[in-house]
Amino acid sequence: MFAIKRIANTLSRTGVIARNKHTLPELPYDYKALEPIISAEIMQLHHSKHHATYVNNLNIAEDKLKEAVAKGDVNTQIALAPAIKFNGGGHLNHSIFWANLSPSSSKPDAALMKKIETDFTSFDEMKKRLSESTIAIQGSGWGWLGYNQKDKKLQITTCANQDPLQATTGLIPLLGIDVWEHAYYLQYKNVRPDYVKAIFDIINWNDVSARFKQAGGA
Ligand code: MN3
Secondary structure, X not given: OHHHHHHHHHHHHOOOOOOOOOOOOOOOOOOOOOOOOOOHHHHHHHHHHHHHHHHHHHHHHHHHHHXXXXXXXXXHHHHHHHHHHHHHHHHHHHHHHHHHEOOOOOOOOHHHHHHHHHHHOOHHXXXXXXHHXXXXXXXXXXXXXXXXXXXXXXXXXXXXXXXXXXXXXXXXXXXXXXXXXXXXXXXXOOOHHHHHHHHHHHEOHHHHHHHHHHOXXX
16 A cells, blocks of 8 residues: 555656646637737737746646645645636636637527627627726736626626636636737737727627536526
Protein backbone atom coordinates (compact mmCIF):
# COMPACT_ATOMS: atom_id res chain seq x y z
CA MET A 1 0.00 0.00 0.00
CA PHE A 2 2.68 2.53 1.07
CA ALA A 3 4.90 1.40 -1.78
CA ILE A 4 2.10 2.05 -4.28
CA LYS A 5 1.47 5.47 -2.79
CA ARG A 6 5.18 6.28 -2.95
CA ILE A 7 5.35 5.26 -6.61
CA ALA A 8 2.23 7.30 -7.36
CA ASN A 9 3.74 10.35 -5.64
CA THR A 10 6.96 9.94 -7.60
CA LEU A 11 5.08 9.62 -10.88
CA SER A 12 2.97 12.63 -9.98
CA ARG A 13 6.05 14.72 -9.15
CA THR A 14 7.71 13.78 -12.40
CA GLY A 15 4.59 14.61 -14.33
CA VAL A 16 3.98 11.03 -15.49
CA ILE A 17 0.57 11.06 -13.86
CA ALA A 18 -0.82 14.44 -14.75
CA ARG A 19 -4.22 15.98 -14.54
CA ASN A 20 -5.51 16.82 -18.00
CA LYS A 21 -4.23 20.24 -18.92
CA HIS A 22 -6.56 22.87 -20.26
CA THR A 23 -6.03 23.47 -23.95
CA LEU A 24 -6.84 26.30 -26.31
CA PRO A 25 -10.03 25.35 -28.17
CA GLU A 26 -9.91 25.62 -31.94
CA LEU A 27 -12.07 28.29 -33.51
CA PRO A 28 -15.07 26.91 -35.43
CA TYR A 29 -14.19 29.29 -38.32
CA ASP A 30 -11.14 30.99 -39.89
CA TYR A 31 -9.54 34.08 -38.38
CA LYS A 32 -10.80 36.09 -41.34
CA ALA A 33 -14.35 34.65 -41.25
CA LEU A 34 -15.83 37.45 -39.13
CA GLU A 35 -14.59 40.28 -41.39
CA PRO A 36 -15.48 43.06 -41.83
CA ILE A 37 -17.01 43.14 -38.33
CA ILE A 38 -13.88 41.76 -36.64
CA SER A 39 -10.60 41.76 -38.56
CA ALA A 40 -8.44 38.65 -38.99
CA GLU A 41 -5.62 40.47 -37.17
CA ILE A 42 -7.76 41.01 -34.07
CA MET A 43 -9.08 37.44 -34.16
CA GLN A 44 -5.61 35.94 -34.49
CA LEU A 45 -4.12 37.97 -31.64
CA HIS A 46 -7.19 37.55 -29.47
CA HIS A 47 -7.32 33.77 -29.88
CA SER A 48 -3.69 32.69 -30.32
CA LYS A 49 -2.13 35.19 -27.90
CA HIS A 50 -4.68 36.43 -25.37
CA HIS A 51 -6.78 33.31 -24.91
CA ALA A 52 -3.69 31.08 -25.13
CA THR A 53 -2.09 33.07 -22.31
CA TYR A 54 -5.11 32.56 -20.04
CA VAL A 55 -4.94 28.81 -20.74
CA ASN A 56 -1.20 28.62 -20.03
CA ASN A 57 -1.41 30.67 -16.86
CA LEU A 58 -4.41 28.66 -15.62
CA ASN A 59 -2.40 25.45 -16.06
CA ILE A 60 0.57 26.96 -14.20
CA ALA A 61 -1.66 28.15 -11.34
CA GLU A 62 -3.38 24.75 -11.09
CA ASP A 63 -0.01 22.98 -10.95
CA LYS A 64 1.06 25.26 -8.11
CA LEU A 65 -2.28 24.69 -6.38
CA LYS A 66 -1.90 20.94 -6.65
CA GLU A 67 1.55 21.18 -5.12
CA ALA A 68 0.27 23.42 -2.32
CA VAL A 69 -2.61 21.02 -1.60
CA ALA A 70 -0.17 18.10 -1.49
CA LYS A 71 1.96 20.01 1.04
CA GLY A 72 -1.03 21.14 3.09
CA ASP A 73 0.11 24.72 2.41
CA VAL A 74 -3.12 26.68 2.86
CA ASN A 75 -1.48 30.11 2.59
CA THR A 76 -0.24 29.36 -0.90
CA GLN A 77 -3.63 27.90 -1.89
CA ILE A 78 -5.34 31.14 -0.87
CA ALA A 79 -2.70 33.27 -2.58
CA LEU A 80 -3.36 31.39 -5.85
CA ALA A 81 -7.11 32.11 -5.87
CA PRO A 82 -6.90 35.44 -7.79
CA ALA A 83 -4.75 33.87 -10.55
CA ILE A 84 -7.19 30.98 -10.90
CA LYS A 85 -10.16 33.36 -11.02
CA PHE A 86 -8.53 35.64 -13.60
CA ASN A 87 -7.04 33.02 -15.92
CA GLY A 88 -9.79 30.45 -15.40
CA GLY A 89 -12.36 33.16 -16.06
CA GLY A 90 -10.48 34.26 -19.16
CA HIS A 91 -10.44 30.70 -20.45
CA LEU A 92 -14.16 30.09 -19.73
CA ASN A 93 -15.27 33.47 -21.09
CA HIS A 94 -13.37 33.25 -24.37
CA SER A 95 -14.43 29.63 -24.95
CA ILE A 96 -18.05 30.84 -24.82
CA PHE A 97 -17.30 33.98 -26.86
CA TRP A 98 -15.87 32.14 -29.90
CA ALA A 99 -18.91 29.86 -30.00
CA ASN A 100 -21.24 32.84 -29.57
CA LEU A 101 -19.96 34.29 -32.87
CA SER A 102 -20.49 33.11 -36.42
CA PRO A 103 -20.10 34.43 -39.97
CA SER A 104 -23.57 33.06 -40.84
CA SER A 105 -26.60 35.06 -39.83
CA SER A 106 -29.09 33.45 -37.47
CA LYS A 107 -31.99 34.24 -35.14
CA PRO A 108 -32.98 33.05 -31.67
CA ASP A 109 -35.06 29.88 -31.94
CA ALA A 110 -38.78 30.00 -31.10
CA ALA A 111 -38.34 29.17 -27.40
CA LEU A 112 -35.61 31.75 -26.79
CA MET A 113 -37.41 34.42 -28.82
CA LYS A 114 -40.59 33.88 -26.82
CA LYS A 115 -38.63 34.17 -23.57
CA ILE A 116 -36.87 37.34 -24.76
CA GLU A 117 -40.24 38.88 -25.63
CA THR A 118 -41.70 37.85 -22.27
CA ASP A 119 -38.78 39.15 -20.19
CA PHE A 120 -37.80 42.25 -22.23
CA THR A 121 -40.99 43.00 -24.24
CA SER A 122 -39.08 42.67 -27.55
CA PHE A 123 -35.84 41.49 -29.13
CA ASP A 124 -34.90 45.09 -29.90
CA GLU A 125 -35.43 46.11 -26.28
CA MET A 126 -33.18 43.25 -25.08
CA LYS A 127 -30.53 44.25 -27.62
CA LYS A 128 -30.76 47.90 -26.56
CA ARG A 129 -30.38 47.07 -22.87
CA LEU A 130 -27.56 44.60 -23.43
CA SER A 131 -25.74 47.12 -25.63
CA GLU A 132 -26.16 50.00 -23.19
CA SER A 133 -24.97 47.96 -20.19
CA THR A 134 -22.01 46.57 -22.11
CA ILE A 135 -20.91 49.94 -23.51
CA ALA A 136 -21.11 51.47 -20.01
CA ILE A 137 -18.62 49.02 -18.43
CA GLN A 138 -15.83 51.00 -16.79
CA GLY A 139 -12.48 49.62 -17.86
CA SER A 140 -12.24 46.00 -19.00
CA GLY A 141 -15.02 43.47 -18.69
CA TRP A 142 -17.87 41.56 -20.27
CA GLY A 143 -21.53 42.23 -20.99
CA TRP A 144 -23.79 39.21 -20.55
CA LEU A 145 -27.18 37.84 -21.35
CA GLY A 146 -27.62 35.11 -18.75
CA TYR A 147 -30.31 32.80 -17.50
CA ASN A 148 -31.42 32.84 -13.89
CA GLN A 149 -32.46 29.23 -13.22
CA LYS A 150 -34.01 30.08 -9.85
CA ASP A 151 -36.28 32.88 -11.09
CA LYS A 152 -36.59 31.34 -14.57
CA LYS A 153 -35.74 34.68 -16.15
CA LEU A 154 -33.28 36.03 -18.67
CA GLN A 155 -31.03 38.68 -17.15
CA ILE A 156 -28.61 41.26 -18.48
CA THR A 157 -25.58 42.03 -16.38
CA THR A 158 -21.90 42.87 -16.61
CA CYS A 159 -18.75 41.46 -15.05
CA ALA A 160 -15.46 43.25 -14.45
CA ASN A 161 -12.10 41.95 -15.69
CA GLN A 162 -12.37 38.23 -16.48
CA ASP A 163 -14.78 37.44 -13.63
CA PRO A 164 -16.76 34.47 -14.98
CA LEU A 165 -20.53 34.97 -15.01
CA GLN A 166 -21.69 31.75 -13.39
CA ALA A 167 -19.15 31.64 -10.55
CA THR A 168 -19.65 35.36 -9.88
CA THR A 169 -23.44 35.74 -10.19
CA GLY A 170 -24.97 32.26 -10.45
CA LEU A 171 -26.43 33.12 -13.87
CA ILE A 172 -25.91 30.63 -16.68
CA PRO A 173 -24.01 32.37 -19.51
CA LEU A 174 -25.86 32.49 -22.84
CA LEU A 175 -24.21 35.39 -24.69
CA GLY A 176 -21.07 37.28 -23.70
CA ILE A 177 -19.61 40.40 -25.25
CA ASP A 178 -15.92 41.01 -24.60
CA VAL A 179 -15.21 44.73 -24.22
CA TRP A 180 -11.56 44.51 -23.28
CA GLU A 181 -9.77 46.87 -25.63
CA HIS A 182 -7.85 43.92 -27.15
CA ALA A 183 -11.20 42.78 -28.60
CA TYR A 184 -11.71 45.88 -30.76
CA TYR A 185 -9.04 48.58 -30.45
CA LEU A 186 -7.03 47.78 -33.61
CA GLN A 187 -10.18 48.30 -35.66
CA TYR A 188 -12.59 50.51 -33.72
CA LYS A 189 -9.98 52.47 -31.72
CA ASN A 190 -11.67 54.08 -28.70
CA VAL A 191 -15.18 53.87 -30.16
CA ARG A 192 -16.56 50.97 -28.13
CA PRO A 193 -20.21 51.72 -29.07
CA ASP A 194 -19.48 51.06 -32.78
CA TYR A 195 -17.92 47.69 -31.95
CA VAL A 196 -20.84 46.65 -29.72
CA LYS A 197 -23.36 47.75 -32.35
CA ALA A 198 -21.52 45.83 -35.09
CA ILE A 199 -21.05 42.61 -33.14
CA PHE A 200 -24.80 41.92 -33.20
CA ASP A 201 -24.41 41.16 -36.93
CA ILE A 202 -22.22 38.14 -36.14
CA ILE A 203 -23.97 36.63 -33.11
CA ASN A 204 -24.51 32.90 -33.42
CA TRP A 205 -28.09 32.74 -32.14
CA ASN A 206 -28.13 28.98 -32.73
CA ASP A 207 -25.42 28.66 -30.09
CA VAL A 208 -27.17 31.11 -27.73
CA SER A 209 -30.47 29.21 -28.18
CA ALA A 210 -28.72 25.88 -27.49
CA ARG A 211 -27.21 27.28 -24.26
CA PHE A 212 -30.69 28.50 -23.22
CA LYS A 213 -32.11 25.03 -23.82
CA GLN A 214 -29.17 23.39 -22.00
CA ALA A 215 -29.78 25.70 -19.03
CA GLY A 216 -33.32 24.37 -18.79
CA GLY A 217 -34.92 27.51 -20.17
CA ALA A 218 -36.66 25.86 -23.10
MN1 MN3 B 1 -10.70 39.00 -24.73
